[in-house]
Amino acid sequence: MALHQQKTHKIAQSLNSIDLCKISSNLYFSITVPYIKPCKWDDSTCLKASAQAAIPVITAGIPELGVASSDPMVVEKMSTNNAGLNLDLSKITITGLSQCKVGKVSRDLDRSTIVLSMRCPVTLDSHYNVSGTLVIIPIEGTGEFGFTAENVKLKLEAKIEEETGADGKNHWKIASYKHSYEPDKVLIRITNLFGGDEKTAAPVLDFINQQWRVFIQSVGKPFVDEFVQLMVDNVNKWMAAVPTEELEVV
DSSP states (O other): OOOOOOOTTHHHHHHHTOEEEEETTEEEEEOOOTTOOOBOTTOHHHHHHHHHHHHHHHHHOBGGGTBOOOTTEEEEEEEEEETTEEEEEEEEEEEOGGGOEEEEEEEETTTTEEEEEEEEEEEEEEEEEEEEEETTEEEEEEEEEEEEEEEEEEEEEEEEEEEEOTTSSEEEEEEEEEEEEEESOEEEEEOSBGGGOHHHHHHHHHHHHHTHHHHHHHHHHHHHHHHHHHHHHHHHHHHHHSOGGGTBOO
16 A cells, blocks of 8 residues: 654754854854765765664754754644545644654656655554544544554655755755655554444444554545655755755765
C-alpha cells in the first residue's frame, strides 16, 4: 500500500556562528552548520550521513529561524471526509520523528531532484469525533484517538530550486515534491466509541486493528499530506538560512 546523533545543543553552535547582514531596516542572516559535512552530488554515503545529522536538529525546532518543533509536532485540528467516514481530530501530538533513520539519499543534477527514503517510528495522540461508515460498519463516537506505528517507510522526491538569499548567498528551496508512505504495522487506540458502549465498541475496535490498512487507507492520506507539508516547510526555513556552500562540494 503506497502511502509523507548529533545532539541538539549543536543548534546553539550554529547560531553562535551567524553571519549577519544589514539590508535596509531588516536583519537578515545565514548560519553555518558544523554538524553537516558538505557532499559531492553523487556521494550517496555522504548525503545519507548529512541528512541523518540534520534530522534531530530540525525536528527539535529552531525558533530563531521560524522552524517549529516536529518532535513533538503539535497540530490544533485536522479533519477528513472520505468514503462516508467523517473524522475530526483536535489537540494532536505526534512524536518519534527525531528517531527517523535515513535509508538512502540520491541527487540528480539534470532533473534538479533529491530522493530521500527513511523509516520512522510514529506515535499520535489526539481527541476525536467520528461518524459515518467504515467499509460497511456504522461507527460513531467522541473521545481519545491515537496510534503507534513502529516502522513507517517514507519516501520523498523533491524538486530543488536554487535562489539568492537576502545574505547574498545561494540557497536551496524545495519547490515541489511527491511522497509515499507505508507502515509495517499500526496499533490503533480509540476510547468511548458508541458513547462508551463496550459491547458494541469492542468488536469494531478489533476489526479496525485487524484491518488497520483499510482504516489507514480510508482516513490516513489527508493527515499524512499535512504532516509532510509541515516538515517540508520546516526544511525550507532551515535551508533559507543555510547557504549551499555549507551543504555541497561543487
